Amino acid sequence: MRKKVIAGNWKMNKTIQEANEFVEAVSGKIPSNEKVEAIVCAPYPFLASLVEKTKGTNLLVSAQNMHYEDSGAFTGEVSPVMLKDLGVTHVVLGHSERREYFAETNETVNKKVHAAFKHDLTPIVCVGETLEQREANETKSFVGEQVKKAIEGLSNEQVAKTIIAYEPIWAIGTGKTASSQDANEVCAHVRQVVQEVTDEATANAVVIQYGGSVKPSNVDELLAQSDIDGALVGGASLEAESFMQLVEAGAK
Numbered sequence: 072m073r074k075k076v077i078a079g080n081w082k083m084n085k086t087i088q089e090a091n092e093f094v095e096a097v098s099g100k101i102p103s104n105e106k107v108e109a110i111v112c113a114p115y116p117f118l119a120s121l122v123e124k125t126k127g128t129n130l131l132v133s134a135q136n137m138h139y140e141d142s143g144a145f146t147g148e149v150s151p152v153m154l155k156d157l158g159v160t161h162v163v164l165g166h167s168e169r170r171e172y173f174a175e176t177n178e179t180v181n182k183k184v185h186a187a188f189k190h191d192l193t194p195i196v197c198v199g200e201t202l203e204q205r206e207a208n209e210t211k212s213f214v215g216e217q218v219k220k221a222i223e224g225l226s227n228e229q230v231a232k233t234i235i236a237y238e239p240i241w242a243i244g245t246g247k248t249a250s251s252q253d254a255n256e257v258c259a260h261v262r263q264v265v266q267e268v269t270d271e272a273t274a275n276a277v278v279i280q281y282g283g284s285v286k287p288s289n290v291d292e293l294l295a296q297s298d299i300d301g302a303l304v305g306g307a308s309l310e311a312e313s314f315m316q317l318v319e320a321g322a323k
């Protein structure tokens with residue numbers, strides 16, 4: 072059985088005080104069972120404090136992006152070495168907002184995925200189609216290509232540890248969720264693509280999340296699907312109570 076991974080992507084929200092209060096409210100309540108893993112994906116300025124506050128708890132801390140180089144003349148960037156040094160365990164890579172507004176490409180995502188493994192960080196790789204692509208029936212080919220490019224050159228062992236988040240762009244922040252069947256169909260396709268480039272055992276191990284307007288009222292149905300192994304959640308992860316409801320759904 073794959074565990075369910077519930078990750079709250081705060082995006083560019085909260086002050087340090089709000090971030091600390093959130094973590095103080097939830098970190099001691101995360102169940103310690105094999106069924107669920109809970110992660111908060113926080114802005115860089117909060118990471119050190121959150122890692123400190125979550126020590127000895129089951130809540131893990133992720134960054135939302137990073138550069139692929141270890142160090143150098145890249146003003147304004149943050150390296151995997153810095154994240155590892157802080158005690159961060161995960162990093163979100165290739166979120167559609169970064170692809171759209173910050174020129175992230177399949178190629179840079181692939182470089183970042185390799186950099187994450189070089190420094191023992193678990194990548195949460197985001198893929199997903201636009202509404203136009205969905206309407207043109209291009210979802211599977213487009214998402215499949217994003218997945219293949221993202222994991223190119225990884226060992227099967229590394230692919231098995233990669234978390235893939237399927238986030239249809241039209242469902243992000245819009246209140247529109249893909250139906251659980253549609254979401255599952257694409258997640259199953261992602262697993263199929265992983266199997267094509269690796270093997271069955273690797274494809275069965277990889278955690279595939281759904282993201283896009285996930286909330287306490289729809290999470291159970293999504294998590295009940297055969298190929299949805301968790302959720303990457305924006306808006307509904309900002310309040311401690313709603314985040315805990317999502318984590319509890321994953322722990323069922």
Ligand SMILES: O=C(CO)COP(=O)(O)O
Nearest residue numbers: 080243244283284305306
């Ligand atoms: O982009 C997302 C998570 O990375 C989804 O955001 P929402 O849950 O706000 O739709």
